[in-house]
Amino acid sequence: MYDNCNNQGVDAKLRYTKMRDALEATGRKIVFSICEWGQNKPWEWAKDVGHLWRTTGDINDSWNSMVSIAKRTMELADHAGPGHWNDPDMLEVGNGGMTNLEYRSHFSLWSIMAAPLLIGADLRKVSPETFEILENREVIAVNQDKLGVQGKVIRSEGGNFVLVKPLSNGDKAVLLFNENDSATNISVTAQELGLTKAVGYKVRDLWAKTTAHTAGTISAALPPHGSAMFRVSAAKDWYAYPPAITTAADGEILYPGALPIVQPGKSVTYTTSVSNTGRLPIAAVQATLNVPQGWTAKATSSSFKPLLPGEKSFRTTWQVTVPPTATPGRFPINASFTFHSPHDTNPVTRQYTAEALVPGPAPKGDLFVSDLKWLRSTNGHGPVEIDTTNGEGKQGDGGPITIRGKVFAKGLGTHAPAQIEYYTGGNCSKVTATVGIDDRKVNPLSLVSYEVWADNTKVYDSGPVNGTDAAKSLEATVSGATVVRLIVRDGGNGKSYDHADWGDVRISC
Incomplete structure (x- = not known):
C-alpha cells in the first residue's frame, strides 16, 4: 500500500x-x-x-x-x-x-x-462468532467470483437497500440491507435481479445456510441494522425445496427509520405477518404475540389461517397497551409462528423479536438541548460532542464551540452527516440556535446544511453553509412533535471538513 x-x-x-x-x-x-x-x-x-x-x-x-x-x-x-x-x-x-x-x-x-x-x-x-463471520465460505465465494463484477444498488429508499451481483455461473447474489434503527421488510423479484423467467427459483440463504424455492419474490424481515444475503437461480426442480416463508412483527413508527417508540398509558398497533413466496401452500398457520409483564396484547384480527397458498400473505393486527407505570427502556416484543410445510413431517416453528422503546419523561421548560438525553445520535467522524466542537476522534477531544469569533459555552459539536434525536412527547414548541462551521476547522471544502424535523416534517432548512459564511440564526417550530431531530447533511463533496456547530441550541417546552 x-x-x-x-x-x-x-x-x-x-x-x-x-x-x-x-x-x-x-x-x-x-x-x-x-x-x-x-x-x-x-x-x-x-x-x-x-x-x-x-x-x-x-x-x-x-x-x-x-x-x-x-x-x-x-x-x-x-x-x-x-x-x-x-x-x-x-x-x-x-x-x-x-x-x-x-x-x-x-x-x-x-x-x-x-x-x-x-x-x-x-x-x-476475537470471539468464535467473529470466526463464523470471517469464515463463511459461501459469502466469500460471492466476493471472489471470477466474473469480477461489483454488486450494484438496484433500489434504495429510506435506508433500505437492494444490491445485486451477477455471478459467473449465471446465478445472482442479492443483499437486502436495512441501515435503520427500526425493523423492516424488503423484497425483490427475480425479474428485477435480471434472471430469466421461470416457473420457480432456488434461493440459497448464505447466512442461515438453508435452501428454499420461490415463485419469483425474494424477501426478508430484517431487524435494525440487519441484512440477508441470498444466491438465486432459476431451477427446474424448484419443487424439491420447501417454499420460502418470511415471518415478521412490526410496530407503528413515526417516520421511516424511526425508533419504535411506545408511550406509557397508550396503545400501539403491532402487525404479525407470514408471507409464502413459494408455489406450494403451507397449512395450519398460527401466530402469537408475547409482550412484557404488565403489558397487554389483544388480537384485533384472526391469528389462525387453515391454508396459506403460494404467493400469499397472512397478517394479524394486535393492540398492544403499555401501562402508565411502565419504566423507560427497550423491551422485546416476541412473535411466534407455527405452520405445516409440505417438506416437513413435523410442524415448523419460527420466532421473530421486535422491540418497543419506552422513553423517559418529556422535557419541560426553556432548556439547553445539550442538557437533555438524546434518544440516539449518529455522526460522520467521532461522536457527537456536548458543549464542545467535534474533534473527530474520541469523546471529549474537541475544543470550545467557536463560530466567526464568538465562543459558545453550550451547544453540540457535530460532523456531517449527523443526526441527533430527542423525545419531546408533544410538549415542546420551538428550537433556536446559532449554526455554522467551527472556526478552527474552516476549509475551502467545508460544505453542509442544517435541518430540524418535527417527527416526519422538515420545519427548518438552512440551505448550503460553507466555511466562510456568517453564522446563521436558527428558529424552528416543533409544536406537537413526539420526536425532534437535528440533522446535518454533507454538501455533496464527501470531504472531511464538515465540522458543524450548534451554538446555544435551546428548546422551549
Missing part, C-alpha cells in the same frame, strides 16, 4: 504513476494499493495505475462510519472490475465496536461490493 500522507503537494496522479513504473521495473508481481482516501477520484484514472484504491477516508469501528463508507463505495460500482477494485478500507469485524449482527452486515456489504476483504482485527483475541 502506498499512502498519500506528507505528499508535499505533489500531484497524486504523478506520484502514483511513478510508483507504478518503479514497481513494474522490478519485474516482480506486486499488488499495488493506492491510498489517497478518494480525494483525487482515483476510480476515474487509476485503472491502469494500481490494482485497488481507497474510496474514502479511514474507517473506524462504528456503525455510522462503516455505513457511510459503504454507501459512498456503492456509487462507484461501474469503476470496479478484474484487476482494479474499489477499496472501502479494512474490515472492522471482531474489533468490538459493533454487534455481531452489524458485523455480519459489514462483511456482507464488502463481499457483494467485490471489495478487498482485509481483516482488521487481532485474530488471537
Whole structure:
C-alpha cells in the first residue's frame, strides 16, 4: 500500500504513476494499493495505475462510519472490475465496536461490493462468532467470483437497500440491507435481479445456510441494522425445496427509520405477518404475540389461517397497551409462528423479536438541548460532542464551540452527516440556535446544511453553509412533535471538513 500522507503537494496522479513504473521495473508481481482516501477520484484514472484504491477516508469501528463508507463505495460500482477494485478500507469485524449482527452486515456489504476483504482485527483475541463471520465460505465465494463484477444498488429508499451481483455461473447474489434503527421488510423479484423467467427459483440463504424455492419474490424481515444475503437461480426442480416463508412483527413508527417508540398509558398497533413466496401452500398457520409483564396484547384480527397458498400473505393486527407505570427502556416484543410445510413431517416453528422503546419523561421548560438525553445520535467522524466542537476522534477531544469569533459555552459539536434525536412527547414548541462551521476547522471544502424535523416534517432548512459564511440564526417550530431531530447533511463533496456547530441550541417546552 502506498499512502498519500506528507505528499508535499505533489500531484497524486504523478506520484502514483511513478510508483507504478518503479514497481513494474522490478519485474516482480506486486499488488499495488493506492491510498489517497478518494480525494483525487482515483476510480476515474487509476485503472491502469494500481490494482485497488481507497474510496474514502479511514474507517473506524462504528456503525455510522462503516455505513457511510459503504454507501459512498456503492456509487462507484461501474469503476470496479478484474484487476482494479474499489477499496472501502479494512474490515472492522471482531474489533468490538459493533454487534455481531452489524458485523455480519459489514462483511456482507464488502463481499457483494467485490471489495478487498482485509481483516482488521487481532485474530488471537476475537470471539468464535467473529470466526463464523470471517469464515463463511459461501459469502466469500460471492466476493471472489471470477466474473469480477461489483454488486450494484438496484433500489434504495429510506435506508433500505437492494444490491445485486451477477455471478459467473449465471446465478445472482442479492443483499437486502436495512441501515435503520427500526425493523423492516424488503423484497425483490427475480425479474428485477435480471434472471430469466421461470416457473420457480432456488434461493440459497448464505447466512442461515438453508435452501428454499420461490415463485419469483425474494424477501426478508430484517431487524435494525440487519441484512440477508441470498444466491438465486432459476431451477427446474424448484419443487424439491420447501417454499420460502418470511415471518415478521412490526410496530407503528413515526417516520421511516424511526425508533419504535411506545408511550406509557397508550396503545400501539403491532402487525404479525407470514408471507409464502413459494408455489406450494403451507397449512395450519398460527401466530402469537408475547409482550412484557404488565403489558397487554389483544388480537384485533384472526391469528389462525387453515391454508396459506403460494404467493400469499397472512397478517394479524394486535393492540398492544403499555401501562402508565411502565419504566423507560427497550423491551422485546416476541412473535411466534407455527405452520405445516409440505417438506416437513413435523410442524415448523419460527420466532421473530421486535422491540418497543419506552422513553423517559418529556422535557419541560426553556432548556439547553445539550442538557437533555438524546434518544440516539449518529455522526460522520467521532461522536457527537456536548458543549464542545467535534474533534473527530474520541469523546471529549474537541475544543470550545467557536463560530466567526464568538465562543459558545453550550451547544453540540457535530460532523456531517449527523443526526441527533430527542423525545419531546408533544410538549415542546420551538428550537433556536446559532449554526455554522467551527472556526478552527474552516476549509475551502467545508460544505453542509442544517435541518430540524418535527417527527416526519422538515420545519427548518438552512440551505448550503460553507466555511466562510456568517453564522446563521436558527428558529424552528416543533409544536406537537413526539420526536425532534437535528440533522446535518454533507454538501455533496464527501470531504472531511464538515465540522458543524450548534451554538446555544435551546428548546422551549
